[in-house]
Amino acid sequence: MIRYILLGFLKYKPMTGYELKQTIDHSTAHFWHAHHSQIYTTLRQMEAQGLVTSQMVFEEGQPNKRIYQISEAGRKALDEWLAQPLLEMSTIKEELLVRLFFSAQRDPLQVLAELAFQRQLHQQKLAQYQALTEIQHVEENAPALQRDAAFWRATLEMGIRYETTYLGWLEDTMRMIETL
Amino acid sequence: MIRYILLGFLKYKPMTGYELKQTIDHSTAHFWHAHHSQIYTTLRQMEAQGLVTSQMVFEEGQPNKRIYQISEAGRKALDEWLAQPLLEMSTIKEELLVRLFFSAQRDPLQVLAELAFQRQLHQQKLAQYQALTEIQHVEENAPALQRDAAFWRATLEMGIRYETTYLGWLEDTMRMIETL
DNA sequence: CATGCCATGTAAGGGGTTACATGATTTT
DNA sequence: AAAATCATGTAACCCCTTACATGGCATG
Numbered sequence: 001m002i003r004y005i006l007l008g009f010l011k012y013k014p015m016t017g018y019e020l021k022q023t024i025d026h027s028t029a030h031f032w033h034a035h036h037s038q039i040y041t042t043l044r045q046m047e048a049q050g051l052v053t054s055q056m057v058f059e060e061g062q063p064n065k066r067i068y069q070i071s072e073a074g075r076k077a078l079d080e081w082l083a084q085p086l087l088e089m090s091t092i093k094e095e096l097l098v099r100l101f102f103s104a105q106r107d108p109l110q111v112l113a114e115l116a117f118q119r120q121l122h123q124q125k126l127a128q129y130q131a132l133t134e135i136q137h138v139e140e141n142a143p144a145l146q147r148d149a150a151f152w153r154a155t156l157e158m159g160i161r162y163e164t165t166y167l168g169w170l171e172d173t174m175r176m177i178e179t180l
Numbered sequence: 181m182i183r184y185i186l187l188g189f190l191k192y193k194p195m196t197g198y199e200l201k202q203t204i205d206h207s208t209a210h211f212w213h214a215h216h217s218q219i220y221t222t223l224r225q226m227e228a229q230g231l232v233t234s235q236m237v238f239e240e241g242q243p244n245k246r247i248y249q250i251s252e253a254g255r256k257a258l259d260e261w262l263a264q265p266l267l268e269m270s271t272i273k274e275e276l277l278v279r280l281f282f283s284a285q286r287d288p289l290q291v292l293a294e295l296a297f298q299r300q301l302h303q304q305k306l307a308q309y310q311a312l313t314e315i316q317h318v319e320e321n322a323p324a325l326q327r328d329a330a331f332w333r334a335t336l337e338m339g340i341r342y343e344t345t346y347l348g349w350l351e352d353t354m355r356m357i358e359t360l
Numbered sequence: 361c362a363t364g365c366c367a368t369g370t371a372a373g374g375g376g377t378t379a380c381a382t383g384a385t386t387t388t
Numbered sequence: 389a390a391a392a393t394c395a396t397g398t399a400a401c402c403c404c405t406t407a408c409a410t411g412g413c414a415t416g
């Protein structure tokens with residue numbers, strides 16, 4: 001999966017593993033993230049498979065970089081993957097819900113504290129999303145990427161709605177526990 | 181993670197791997213699922229670690245079963261896990277959003293078809309959730325599990341809200357693509 | 361002087377998926 | 389006669405996480 005994200009970004013321009021990590025963190029991370037270790041190893045693999053090429057860049061006073069570029073085979077692999085529609089729903093793994101499911105015998109105050117902490121995390125996430133200006137910047141300054149930006153915005157919109165729903169549910173669930 | 185789900189269910193009553201699989205499919209599957217292969221191997225591991233015990237049951241005209249029971253160590257492990265509050269947000273892995281993020285250059289009709297298919301899947305999921313009567317059954321017939329049922333219902337409620345949000349977003353995103 | 365950022369990697373392990381494998385009974 | 393349900397397991401693999409490891413430059 002992460003391969004296609006890397007290919008997707010490399011289609012826009014050549015980048016280093018480090019830059020790809022930054023890019024992912026600022027865009028797809030809320031629906032698919034990756035650690036730098038995975039990114040570096042996957043890029044190596046992909047190079048061995050001919051999906052990308054790389055070249056080292058040595059600059060004085062700066063750390064060495066390895067810049068990756070998508071190959072024809074890489075473009076083809078990405079296009080083929082996109083052409084094959086997704087036929088299942090992605091499965092969710094929400095640890096908090098697992099914990100809540102089995103929390104009937106726990107001290108309600110501890111459960112409430114845990115939910116309150118999660119509320120904080122989700123509030124931060126939501127605020128983060130609403131503060132993102134990268135897409136708007138592209139929309140205003142890169143007319144060639146208008147169409148792309150619309151799709152990016154759609155995924156961001158899902159992130160915002162998800163966090164909003166989550167927060168509402170946390171509130172209601174806390175109220176439910178309080179009145180038990 | 182799956183270990184705690186298994187322990188959580190075994191706390192209610194002894195069960196076979198098969199029954200645990202069924203139980204998970206009808207309750208926690210929308211926020212944490214597992215294949216039977218994982219369940220069987222994890223139960224074996226857990227038995228080796230003393231978290232559960234098992235005994236074979238041979239009955240005429242019926243397949244052999246291995247019934248698992250939670251041990252004292254198992255109860256302790258579960259309680260300790262629940263006592264340790266979750267300090268991070270679960271990370272999401274939504275393949276559809278990855279695909280959409282990189283779909284600007286795809287044929288809009290194909291993207292729309294893919295989203296329409298996902299809408300169908302999510303409608304089915306939502307209908308499934310709304311048709312679940314197990315919790316209500318417990319609420320009406322097992323007064324000792326009232327409290328437990330309230331927590332189960334909360335997780336189901338999240339599933340319903342999630343699917344509702346997802347469907348609304350799919351509709352809006354499809355409309356956005358149509359008007360591009 | 362310490363923290364943070366830039367930049368890249370390796371290694372071990374775990375968790376989870378997919379596929380292989382079997383076989384009896386019940387339902388359509 | 390075929391498909392579904394009950395019932396349990398093994399094996400290979402892959403993806404991902406966590407930890408280990410290094411080192412220079414810039415900023416406070």
